[in-house]
Amino acid sequence: MDTWEVLAIRFATRQTVASQVYLNYHVYGEPDRPLGMDYFFWVLRSGERTIVVDTGFTPEVGARRGRTTTIPVPDALARLGIAPATIEQVVITHAHYDHTGHVDLFPHAEILISARELDFWTGPYAERVQFGHSAEPPDIAEIVKADRDGRVTRLPERHQLAPGIELLEVGGHTPGQLVALVRTEGGTVVLASDAVHYYEEVELDRPFLVVADLEAMYRGFDELSTIAAQPGTVLLPGHDPLVLERFEPLDPAVPGFAVRVGPTTERKS
Numbered sequence: 001m002d003t004w005e006v007l008a009i010r011f012a013t014r015q016t017v018a019s020q021v022y023l024n025y026h027v028y029g030e031p032d033r034p035l036g037m038d039y040f041f042w043v044l045r046s047g048e049r050t051i052v053v054d055t056g057f058t059p060e061v062g063a064r065r066g067r068t069t070t071i072p073v074p075d076a077l078a079r080l081g082i083a084p085a086t087i088e089q090v091v092i093t094h095a096h097y098d099h100t101g102h103v104d105l106f107p108h109a110e111i112l113i114s115a116r117e118l119d120f121w122t123g124p125y126a127e128r129v130q131f132g133h134s135a136e137p138p139d140i141a142e143i144v145k146a147d148r149d150g151r152v153t154r155l156p157e158r159h160q161l162a163p164g165i166e167l168l169e170v171g172g173h174t175p176g177q178l179v180a181l182v183r184t185e186g187g188t189v190v191l192a193s194d195a196v197h198y199y200e201e202v203e204l205d206r207p208f209l210v211v212a213d214l215e216a217m218y219r220g221f222d223e224l225s226t227i228a229a230q231p232g233t234v235l236l237p238g239h240d241p242l243v244l245e246r247f248e249p250l251d252p253a254v255p256g257f258a259v260r261v262g263p264t265t266e267r268k269s
Contacts, residue, residue, distance in 0.1 A: 002163035004182050005045045006189045006261040007250060008236060008243055009076050011056050012039035012069045012098075021197070023207040023214075036241045039098050041073065042191060043080060044165065044182060050082060051161070052109075053091045053180060053191065057101035061136060065097070071257065073102050079257070084109075091167065092143065093193035094174040095121045096210075100139035103146065111146050112161065114169050115154035117176025118143065134210055170195045170224070172217030173208060179224065186264030187232025195220045197239040202228075232263050 019025040019032045039062075042053040056073040063069075077084055084105040092113040093099060103111065121140050125131060146152050155178070159167040164183035171177050173194045180191040195217075197208050202221045211217050228235040236243065246267055247259035259265070 002046055002183065003185045004164055006182050006184055006191065006236070007043040007045070007080070007258050008040050008247070008261050009043065009080070009258040010038050010040055010244060010256060011071055011073050011076055012062050012067045013037065013241075014039075014067045021209055022201075023209050023211060028206070037197075037239050038241045038243070039067065040238065040243070041076075041099075042193075042236075043082065044180075046162075046164070049162070050087060051089045051091065051165070052077075052082075052084075052087055052106065054093055054099040054193065055090065055102040055105065057098050057136070061097060061101060067098075074105060076257070077105075079254075089161070091161070091178065091180065092117075093178040093180075094176065095140060095143070096134045096174065096194070097136040097139060099193070100136065100143065103139065103142045109151065111143060111152045112155055112159070112167070113143065113152065114176030114178055115156065116169065116171070117174060117178070118147070118152070118154055120175040131212070170216065170220035172213055172220045173210060174212050177220070179220075181227070184262035184264075186262045187234070188227075188230070188263075189261050190224055190228050190233060190235045191261075192224055192235060192237050194238040196224060196235065196237040198237055199235070199240050199242060201237070202235070234261065234263050234266055236261050 014037050017032050018035050041056045044051040059069040087106050087109045090106050090109045090111050157169045161167050166181045168179050177195050179195050182189045202225050207217050247261050248265040250258040
């Protein structure tokens with residue numbers, strides 16, 4: 001039975017407020033409050049095989065959007081001992097700017113993305129402001145170039161990426177938002193990416209501000225909560241600073257960089 005190591009690597013951060021994170025925050029009748037947001041990409045490792053999930057953003061894009069880069073993605077990969085040219089598969093969970101910034105770092109990789117997601121971002125509505133502000137056109141162009149080169153695999157709603165890794169399309173945040181169910185030595189990691197940005201989205205049933213399909217987002221909360229409630233399963237949201245607190249650091253000497261995620265590495269409160 002194949003098992004995987006799941007690493008969550010923080011490459012950027014910002015400080016914001018709840019009303020800039022949750023959809024229609026005023027309806028909850030609560031005062032606004034400060035809220036941190038971290039930016040992650042993920043690495044799945046099993047023996048000699050390494051898969052990268054999402055590719056972050058460049059420091060230039062981050063600075064333009066008011067994000068603070070804590071370590072550039074290429075430097076983070078180097079710290080992990082990963083040479084991008086050797087990576088054979090990159091999963092793009094969705095095509096927002098903070099998940100697509102370095103596709104060109106992986107010249108030999110198969111790029112896996114939901115068919116619905118890629119069709120949307122190359123379609124007639126992607127440039128409308130309410131959608132387009134969340135994407136970087138050069139990043140989309142890089143994925144399209146990889147598609148022309150025959151390196152893109154358009155995924156159906158469910159896809160067995162490898163023994164122990166299943167990709168599931170849930171939509172909601174974007175038309176083809178993907179999550180990954182990953183079997184680790186101690187159980188299953190629900191790598192939610194931006195289907196769940198924060199733990200309290202599912203705990204308090206609060207949708208994120210950026211949403212393509214609200215019903216699908218709620219449905220995704222329900223589905224992922226049901227999966228995560230199973231014994232030996234943990235939920236990994238896409239932007240919650242608590243991720244760095246809830247799981248053991250990859251290297252205690254470098255706090256705030258990366259954590260190993262799984263039922264056996266979850267810190268008990």
